[in-house]
Amino acid sequence: MKKVPFLRLRPVILSLIVMTFLAAAWLPTGTFLPGERTNKPQLFLAIDGAAPSQAAEDILFDVQQRIESRHEWRMVEAAAPYAWSLQVQVEEGEQLQIKGVLTSPQSVDGRAAQEQRFNIQGPYDAVGALPEQFVKVLIDLVENAEKHSASL
Template sequence: MRKTPLLRMRPVVLSLLVMVLLALAWLPTGNFLPGERTNKPQLHVNYIAANGPSLLDDVLFDLQQRIEQRHEWRLVESKQDYAWQLDINVSLAEQMVIHGVLIAPLNEAGSATPHVQRFKIQGPQDAVGALPEQFVKVLIDLIENAENYRASL
């Protein structure tokens, strides 16, 4: 008896069908909010520099590069309710001062007042290279601790 060519293709067709079904199972369903599409915290950063020497611009650029290179969070372009808000202000008086204001995202319970954390890193002008690094370390700790606390609730 002679086999028909269609019967010989049955295993190939079945395996292709299974692969298509598996691929469809991995696609997102589309009913996630933008804040739920990732497990990483999302961060919006606003940089503010006082008028002064170019040293302030260099520090802001260093901060921007360090924050953009971190993998702990995802940066968003505009302020959103689901994203952390960070305002960075760099000033120079007797010492270099980097002020940070971190506003937590609004939670699902709809709290009217967001949680705000203020911190600053300061040091002499000779230590300008180390200040952005310390600022980012503090920022990482604040966000990770808050996210871990929120996950434990």
């Protein structure tokens, strides 16, 4: 009886076909919008205006690094209707102020995006603690809004 080389390759071919089907099933189908592809809140960060001093520039950098290091958020490159939008600005006067404007994503049921304004201020001696407090307030606002929208 003569051996056919094709029969020896049959298990390999079958396994390649099965792997192709598994890969095709794993890939997204394209029916989801980018905001629906993850359960994590997505955030767009915009720094407003030029920093008036080196201390303000350092604060903005610290805030940006703290926000980008959060593992429970996904950062997006551009503002999108499905992502949170945060505008950060530092003002200097008698005290240092970090101002934030947080805009919620547009909801699927047609409600307009809501805007939250918050302000962290303190003396120049507390420069290291201000970005930390700013990010804590931001986390609370986003988490509370996400919990509230999930309960509806």
